[in-house]
Amino acid sequence: MTPGAGRVAAAMPNLVLSPRIRTSPFYPATVAAGASAFSVYNKMLLPLSFGDLEAEYRRLLEGVALWDVACERQVEISGPDAHACAQYLSARDLTELTEGQGKYVAICDHDGRLLNDPILMKLSDRIWLSLADSDLLLWVRAVAAEKGFDVDVCEPDVSPLAVQGPLAEDLIADLFGDDIRAIRYFWFRETDLDGIPLVLCRSGWSKQGGFELFLRDRTRGVELWDRVMEAGQRYGIGPGAPNHVERVESGLLSFGGDTEPDTNPFEANMGKFVDVDTPVDYIGKGALREVARTGPRRLMVGLTLESDGTDAWPLSERTPVFQSGAQVGSMSAVVHSPRLGRVIGLAQIATAVVEEGEQVLVETPTGRVSAAISALPFI
């Protein structure tokens, strides 16, 4: 490849709006803040940029950013069997899970295929699954009804708003008091902000720290957005979104993007969250125990491409990765990392060739590019 040859980012197509694709309670505030590019996630509009990707990246890395992530839709399980049902659905031992605690769980089908990787939260009287991009409500309702659990399964009125970045904790402490600093990762509190009901959780889809405010009244979305934005002025807060560059640097999994329909959680690097030696029973346990025994066929790894910064390109689909003429996997994301000064990607690669430093070739719009396997996270 010729450095600087200018593989231009493909023009973004227009998105036709429709009631079939739900807007978030924060939508009017994001539009007012200049949201200009969206994705669709869980059949909701997800704002992905406010027109200045560099500033949005810096804000996340050095300051604090406000993200509309209402598309992380919730499945709520309540009733006498709520905990038992949640356990049966989750490839993780939830015996010790206690009120106010969340856990990152793999939800798998009976063959061990990953269906979603939500945060499972145990509230005082119910359980929430804060979803990645699949209609898991259908799965949970079917399992609960056919298995005969005495539960009610619904989508509650809950809309997460993420406050992310190194200054997020200071801002959240200003709003909720200094004792929030004691909240551990994925733990949460049921609370309110000036009467706006919410759950405050230390979570968020970045490695820069922060919280998510799970708004419990969709009529108050703009009010909550404005309140946080106002309090964040002293920290230079601005609008942002789940950041594609940072998430690649941090090796964060995008379900449905980095996974394929038959990916199991070990292949998605979620092995450490899967309990196969527990006495509890859950869907897919037999299949997952077998994967644990034989080892996954592929893993998610990083790629460092022999390419200058002009060559990162938006992927509309996975691109094949080769070694010795044979396809050994595919790449699911590629970005220019400002912190590394390199073009890096995420790929799902056959276990035999995932050693760090191993050389592969990546198919690109203008030919094959050399790349080296990197451990995750990059940073």
Added chain:
Amino acid sequence: MTPGAGRVAAAMPNLVLSPRIRTSPFYPATVAAGASAFSVYNKMLLPLSFGDLEAEYRRLLEGVALWDVACERQVEISGPDAHACAQYLSARDLTELTEGQGKYVAICDHDGRLLNDPILMKLSDRIWLSLADSDLLLWVRAVAAEKGFDVDVCEPDVSPLAVQGPLAEDLIADLFGDDIRAIRYFWFRETDLDGIPLVLCRSGWSKQGGFELFLRDRTRGVELWDRVMEAGQRYGIGPGAPNHVERVESGLLSFGGDTEPDTNPFEANMGKFVDVDTPVDYIGKGALREVARTGPRRLMVGLTLESDGTDAWPLSERTPVFQSGAQVGSMSAVVHSPRLGRVIGLAQIATAVVEEGEQVLVETPTGRVSAAISALPFI
């Protein structure tokens, strides 16, 4: 409202591409044909316009149009219990369903809520559900596994391509022979076109007639598109897409757009496809029988608005409908109908006020507009 005051269509935002949102095998051909605006449907890109909405409408009404509807993803059920499993999932008696036949079915949950409204097709050795916009694969897999059906459930390599319009039959006869004219609505043949394997079905999401070609080899999408386009030149074929104006005129249901999470099939005007007095058992039968007995609380109806053509606007969300100061429903689509010369919409309205001619008020961006209830279809 001031006629001509110019409620301008909201600018369409940009859509960020990602491997999380799958492209269709026809995607390169649609881009080459000028696809400029997309939606996301079943986590796939759905091209919705090629830049000339008027020409696309005329082509569908008077000629023939080619639509990439690969986003109508399939769920395939095979194995010894395939028919029994399909029956248990469907709120319709499938006893008489025979090979080569399709039926429009309501898939409901145990409380009778509509989960999808697919075409169910009985092939020689398997069953396909050609989906509307929900991850029904999750529902089917969960039910099959927990209920213990001896089936395999997967998404096969199938990509529908629609040929729609009054000249579609002539074109399809040119390609497949005159005996295709005998295929009845929703019936199909397993066949091929110059060796490209496909299922040819008389179906499609318009009332203008036509066929869908269910491509069974995703590597041959562009080849199939080009072959049909070439043969269609003598009929003036051009690219198109599921047409928002025609579907409103025809009163065709858009699942997820015209339905809410708790809508039952009677409320979606699918009552005539729901069998509650059959001896066969299926999910939701008890709840649906109760709805049939008491009558649905709301129905989908047409609205004819007191508005000139400048006032049709793209809806990003449902808009409330009032009568005597109380909300009686909501409107889910609104278009200017060239054939009627009126602004018309689709709405879900309380059964008490769905008489034809009944007057209501519709909330719009610039105030409330008078509208009259109309029977469906409009045309």
